[in-house]
Amino acid sequence: MAKITVVTDAWHPQVNGVVRSLDSTIDEMRRLGHEIMLVTPDKFRNVPLPSYPEIRIALTRYSTVAKAIDRFQPSFVHIATEGPLGYYTRKWCLKNGMPFSTSYHTRFPEYVSARIPLPKSLLYGFVRRFHNAGNLCMVATQSLESELSARGFRNLRRWTRGIDHSLYQPQPLLDKPFGLPRPIFMQVGRVAVEKNIPAFLELDLPGSKVVVGDGPDREKLEKAHPDVLFTGSKFGQELADHYAQADVFVFPSKTDTFGNVILEALACGVPVAAYPVTGPADILGDHPEAGALDSDLRTACLKALACSRSGARALAETYTWEAATRQFLGNVMQANGITMAAE
Template sequence: MRILIATDAWLPQVNGVVRSLQSTVAEAEKLGARIDLLTPADFRTVPMPTYPEIRLALATPSRVAKRMDQIGAHFVHIATEGPIGLMARRVCLNRGHSFSTSYHTRFPEYLSARAPVPERLSYAWLRRFHNAGAGVMVSTATLETELRARGFRNIMRWSRGVDAELFRPRPTEELDAFVAGLPRPILLSVGRVAVEKNISAFLDLDLPGSKVVVGEGPARAELEAKHPEVHFLGLKEGEALARIYAAADVFVFPSLTDTFGIVLLEALASGVPVAAFPVTGPLDVLGEAPADAPVGVLSNDLREASLAALAIDRKRARDFALRFSWRACTEQFLHNIDAAVALSLATAAAS
């Protein structure tokens, strides 16, 4: 089967959605499946207001339909609810083609953090968007329960993986020289530096050692000026990012809105225990660890969690992360596509 994924999140963006899609496409090819992508690279783009790092595609139904016809996909998966996702959804509905969607980002919470828009209105719009498809894929059990309670239908699980060869414990000579030379303990946070990531909850903590932040975003300049004691390293990828992870003592994840948090797995695979709030994402990932062998600490007191995580065995964190693979994630995605196709055929036969 030839699958088309329509996504507004793509390179040069660096985030969990892009990483998930890149890894899924690569693993699908190894499994004999063909996935094509419809991304902002196929259109003219403009910077997103208040967030110029993100480019919005000037997509139209006719251009999206033309691209879909050129690819000749048997099934369409809509990964995001942006301009490309909206146009792909419209084309599929107009043509009577079935499609699936995925729920990656808590846009209602993100939007309400930036503008006075009630979350209930945003969720009503999202419910309408996703319920038109044959299935909506979510990454965790907690998110599935939450969305079902909000009226979302045909929910499917699509977990995440980690590149355990890249993100791994490393000998001292392989660690990032700057980070490894900082006063210990080193408390690391990786992600978009933006208000919705709640990074101030980490930066405001009174903690020993050194705080390190990896990532870019619209809040960086303000936070860097407010916290001169914090080491902001900017955007890092690949080996450079992996060496920084491996040099850290604790990974601090302050977000309250992430639906999963691939960075959690990257830290654990590097042998770094996690400190986080007990919310969707951390609850689901860390909650799979045995109670008598934790790989992180969840607490509403993030300082308490950060200090307690220092005592966790790094090998235990690494061993736990090895349970997550991009191959298993991709197999789950392809199974969901098959199930969505079967549901669409059954619905058509019954109507």
């Protein structure tokens, strides 16, 4: 069994797809018998990122990170994020001639340029140099692979995602869930500018709208849309219960690289409405029975009402964390010139 160091600047208490994906993958790798060392902000003195208090930035030195990795003596190193811990580990790998893999989870250039007037081309150059220094960069979808390849990213490999089918599953539908008339159009995720939530809230739709999640834009959007139910963040079974009562899950983001929440909704038997962009297009593109894609989000929402709840669940069942984790492990080993034996 392998000793694998996994480094991420995105970690608890953050609630996002990066953390959920790494959590599930690490749990599965440990179940398969691998020894995992985590390098995460909670292991160091850290401070909250301004305007994003749940994002913690590690305040440490290269030497501290290097000593921790030296003590573990990993067989493989995977760097998940382009933050301070990711850069220190990248430096350690290059200095010690250690092959390493990375993963591209977040459209960092788009997220930064939405808040700070910096050109995306400059930011993409920064991110490209980070990932191209490694031996292999993992991406979740074919469309993202094609896009990054066109931007000069090299050695791209696929790493898909999974879903906990026992937690997220269909449930009996209530007549008036949350005390609201049907159909229920629901959005789940961080309430922040990059999620494009106003595109959903401003739609003229029948029934009711529900937003599950929290974030810096919640108060502003809640005031602007008093007719919408904002529930705040939900977790575990309570989150699954919320998903299961929706008639349509609406995914308005145009910047996500995958959209784990799409799988969670599908697993609960909820058809998805989204723009035809990276993430939803890769998941739903060949499965019109499970959701609708349209450049007009209202049209997608109304089409999704006619989609199949059983079709949504069936699509979700094709995604498992075991398969995704074996793909991840194969990539990590390939970065070191090793081919993982088929089982």
